[in-house]
Amino acid sequence: MPGSLAKSLEKKLKSIVGETGVILDRDRLLAYESDGLTAYRSLPMAVVFPRDTIEVSKVLGLLSKEDIPVVPRGAGTGLSGGALADDRSVMVATSLMNRILTIDSDNRIALVQPGVINADLTEAVSPFGLYYPPDPSSQSACTLGGNVAENSGGPHCLKYGVTSRYVIGITVVTYDGTISRFGGFGRELGGYDIVGLFVGSEGCFGIATEIEVCLLPKPEGAQTLLAIFDRLEDAGKAVTTIIADGLLPAALEIIDGPTIKAVEESIYAGGYPTDAEAALVIEFDGIKAGLSADIERTTVHCREANARDISTAESEKEREVLWQGRKKAFGAMGRIAPDLLVQDATVPRSTLPDVLRRISEIGQSYKLVVANVFHAGDGNLHPNILFDRSDPDEVERVELASKEIMAVCVEAGGTITGEHGVGLDKLSYMSLVHSREELEAMQVVKRVFDPKGNMNPGKVIPDLSEDFS
Amino acid sequence: MNSIAEFLANKLSKRQVVDGSHTEGWAVCNRFPHAVVSPDNETQVAQILSLASAEGWVCVPSGKGTWLKGGHPPKAVDVVINMANMDHVSAYEPDDLFITTETGLGLDILSRYALDRGQWLPFDPPGVKGGSIGATISTASAGSLQAGFGRPRDHILGVTLATGDGRLLRLGGKVVKNVAGFDLLKLAIGSWGTLGVLTSVTVRLHPAPVLDRTLLFQGTDVSSAARLANAISRSRASFAAVEMITSGEQEDKGIYSLPFVAVRILEPLPVAEEITRIICEQVHATPFMCLEGKDSQLIFDDIQTMENNAEMVLRLSLLPSKLSNLVERTKELRELVDPNVDRGIRMAAHASTGVLRIMIARLNRRKGWLEMLASSLSNLRYLLESEGGSMVISQGPPEIVEIVGARGKLGSVTELMRGLQKEFDPSSILAPERIIG
Numbered sequence: 001m002p003g004s005l006a007k008s009l010e011k012k013l014k015s016i017v018g019e020t021g022v023i024l025d026r027d028r029l030l031a032y033e034s035d036g037l038t039a040y041r042s043l044p045m046a047v048v049f050p051r052d053t054i055e056v057s058k059v060l061g062l063l064s065k066e067d068i069p070v071v072p073r074g075a076g077t078g079l080s081g082g083a084l085a086d087d088r089s090v091m092v093a094t095s096l097m098n099r100i101l102t103i104d105s106d107n108r109i110a111l112v113q114p115g116v117i118n119a120d121l122t123e124a125v126s127p128f129g130l131y132y133p134p135d136p137s138s139q140s141a142c143t144l145g146g147n148v149a150e151n152s153g154g155p156h157c158l159k160y161g162v163t164s165r166y167v168i169g170i171t172v173v174t175y176d177g178t179i180s181r182f183g184g185f186g187r188e189l190g191g192y193d194i195v196g197l198f199v200g201s202e203g204c205f206g207i208a209t210e211i212e213v214c215l216l217p218k219p220e221g222a223q224t225l226l227a228i229f230d231r232l233e234d235a236g237k238a239v240t241t242i243i244a245d246g247l248l249p250a251a252l253e254i255i256d257g258p259t260i261k262a263v264e265e266s267i268y269a270g271g272y273p274t275d276a277e278a279a280l281v282i283e284f285d286g287i288k289a290g291l292s293a294d295i296e297r298t299t300v301h302c303r304e305a306n307a308r309d310i311s312t313a314e315s316e317k318e319r320e321v322l323w324q325g326r327k328k329a330f331g332a333m334g335r336i337a338p339d340l341l342v343q344d345a346t347v348p349r350s351t352l353p354d355v356l357r358r359i360s361e362i363g364q365s366y367k368l369v370v371a372n373v374f375h376a377g378d379g380n381l382h383p384n385i386l387f388d389r390s391d392p393d394e395v396e397r398v399e400l401a402s403k404e405i406m407a408v409c410v411e412a413g414g415t416i417t418g419e420h421g422v423g424l425d426k427l428s429y430m431s432l433v434h435s436r437e438e439l440e441a442m443q444v445v446k447r448v449f450d451p452k453g454n455m456n457p458g459k460v461i462p463d464l465s466e467d468f469s
Numbered sequence: 470m471n472s473i474a475e476f477l478a479n480k481l482s483k484r485q486v487v488d489g490s491h492t493e494g495w496a497v498c499n500r501f502p503h504a505v506v507s508p509d510n511e512t513q514v515a516q517i518l519s520l521a522s523a524e525g526w527v528c529v530p531s532g533k534g535t536w537l538k539g540g541h542p543p544k545a546v547d548v549v550i551n552m553a554n555m556d557h558v559s560a561y562e563p564d565d566l567f568i569t570t571e572t573g574l575g576l577d578i579l580s581r582y583a584l585d586r587g588q589w590l591p592f593d594p595p596g597v598k599g600g601s602i603g604a605t606i607s608t609a610s611a612g613s614l615q616a617g618f619g620r621p622r623d624h625i626l627g628v629t630l631a632t633g634d635g636r637l638l639r640l641g642g643k644v645v646k647n648v649a650g651f652d653l654l655k656l657a658i659g660s661w662g663t664l665g666v667l668t669s670v671t672v673r674l675h676p677a678p679v680l681d682r683t684l685l686f687q688g689t690d691v692s693s694a695a696r697l698a699n700a701i702s703r704s705r706a707s708f709a710a711v712e713m714i715t716s717g718e719q720e721d722k723g724i725y726s727l728p729f730v731a732v733r734i735l736e737p738l739p740v741a742e743e744i745t746r747i748i749c750e751q752v753h754a755t756p757f758m759c760l761e762g763k764d765s766q767l768i769f770d771d772i773q774t775m776e777n778n779a780e781m782v783l784r785l786s787l788l789p790s791k792l793s794n795l796v797e798r799t800k801e802l803r804e805l806v807d808p809n810v811d812r813g814i815r816m817a818a819h820a821s822t823g824v825l826r827i828m829i830a831r832l833n834r835r836k837g838w839l840e841m842l843a844s845s846l847s848n849l850r851y852l853l854e855s856e857g858g859s860m861v862i863s864q865g866p867p868e869i870v871e872i873v874g875a876r877g878k879l880g881s882v883t884e885l886m887r888g889l890q891k892e893f894d895p896s897s898i899l900a901p902e903r904i905i906g
Contacts, residue, residue, distance in 0.1 A: 433642070
């Protein structure tokens, strides 16, 4: 029956994960009614907390026999409504699967459970001079299982690449409880790149219960530069020329005027000038001997793009201050408006100046504040539309503006999401970038892993029975 | 013309189809096709596959023909789809560091095209330097540069895939971050043409290196060289490639007389100097030679092309830290080599991945050789797999590959792989046995 778990099933689930491993009461379920995108909310029928692969297998095997849909969840920091379960579904949370199983510093690999927090892995391998490069903004809270599901990026992915580059093996439990192992360092297997396919599958294929990742040696040094611009488009131009000149910063981030104001009025103030239209945070890392030359060349590009002020961090403390505005931007926006719609389109870098101008025009035409803070080096935009959900007129304008922004990005040769995933939020935009045949191909691939269609149903692929042309 | 060739010629044009003696040189692991068809565009590729699906013709795509001897032998081949006519660059955006090209374009031509504009493609797949970009992606072939720049899958932004039943799917795009839907692009990369034919590709370019430097370190024996290579690959210095090379024969002459380790650095001069210093300090060794520019490149060109003309190529792997153990395991293989051939066996190891390539110039075809070889290879695979490693026969006589298998068994995930293959190629015309076994 929808909305309640049969007593017999509850008993069986508790026999697998223990009495405290199942949440059923409404008050406690409220904590699981949304992920980081709070525009979508619904309560799951129950939340189950397995502790290892075997328990996940037993839980899924049990639920599949009852034909109950399953929604996996890590820390719930996702921004696409991907970890949202309705009252017919059971949420399988990986937060108790938080052990780092092995660290092999000789081979620079680690085996972790999916509930391990991203930043905790880097902390654990730090004594070996290693780190885990993907660094989503939520890295102090988000889990590696969630990162695998979303193929997460982060500011430093410009140089180091996204999650899929670092995941080399996975143990997966599919809906019927089958345990399969894919990939693994030190061996070349036949067959297809299932690890690559699984990363970014948003929990629609199964649950990754063990994840083998590769690690990198910590860079010897880093230098950070902050460039201030009077015009957002000029900052975009600087990004284009820096990359076109062959420079490869570890990170290249833009914070626009509205975001600067929000940050500077908050406890996270980093000393950015509030009358500026854009700040560009640029970081180089690697062998110390090469950093100054890169910073000098970058400074020239910023000046030629009309930067009005350029400063570099001379110490680790100064570096942290320069990053403050970027890293705390999302948190600071709560000061401006109660609600925030974060977009995630990616465009070719050379189109940034034009796309930014058009986003600004769209915001103005709908009388909305659009604050941009994004991974400029990757062309990965995060236009944040600020609004108040209690104002129906404003909500309608947000939806219209959002669609127009997506259309502009796709028209520029981009895509609808660079790192947040499709989830529920971007289902209606999938037809902008994929043909029906491509979506059908995704659907049949899902069916191979999940014939019943009960793993995180309703996410990623829009309803193909509808005409979406 | 035979009936398949005639059918295809009627649908396309006579110019685009050959059969009979003209198909010599297009044998796939010694299986001669009935026809070789050369489409001019992606629509024709889709048309050919659609026809083949309806008729049940087994098709194998080919770029420059460099991988036709590789992989597991197909049961039969009716049509080779030769992509040579499809070699046009359709978009090049230097400011955005990407290029879109048809897949028949040679990697050498593509590299020159980018280099002329100060950009670079960090691909060095083993084999001839003129292999096609399509084959490189289709086989996911990675060479020495994967240590510093990653594998092909890390550089491919998008492809067009003509599926077995003739659908054209655009997978990925032309931006560096893209999570709009399931990553079918990764599935296509390394699928050996068993999910479809890649017709175009968008690949990420890099700024061309300003300095090419190679440090050569001598090992006193193979094990010590393997340990040295491993130690260098674990140093905190950033390098483009670390390879251990040996002839496997102590009596060999010249530079290959003793095993050595080649470290490639593609960084500006001050950084290259610092990396050189760090490596020497951390491994307590001094290079016996430091090469720059073309000389540096030549060493790695040689490493890239070592497999050419070898009768058999094996790829053995264990964890990188076990590289010297891995080398020890290969001693038995020397008995399989024709003793009358110079440099009968050569080895090259990617220190950062732990993959050891073994090139056997000519097999010793003494009495009972087939059984002995099959037994040795099967034993070796068993040993490596029991330690979490693997053995791949990258190329070799089809009769031996058929017995031993190009790759190890997939085990419990075989059905899942088959299920995926069937969805892209419902009539199974794309020789799925080449990868699934």
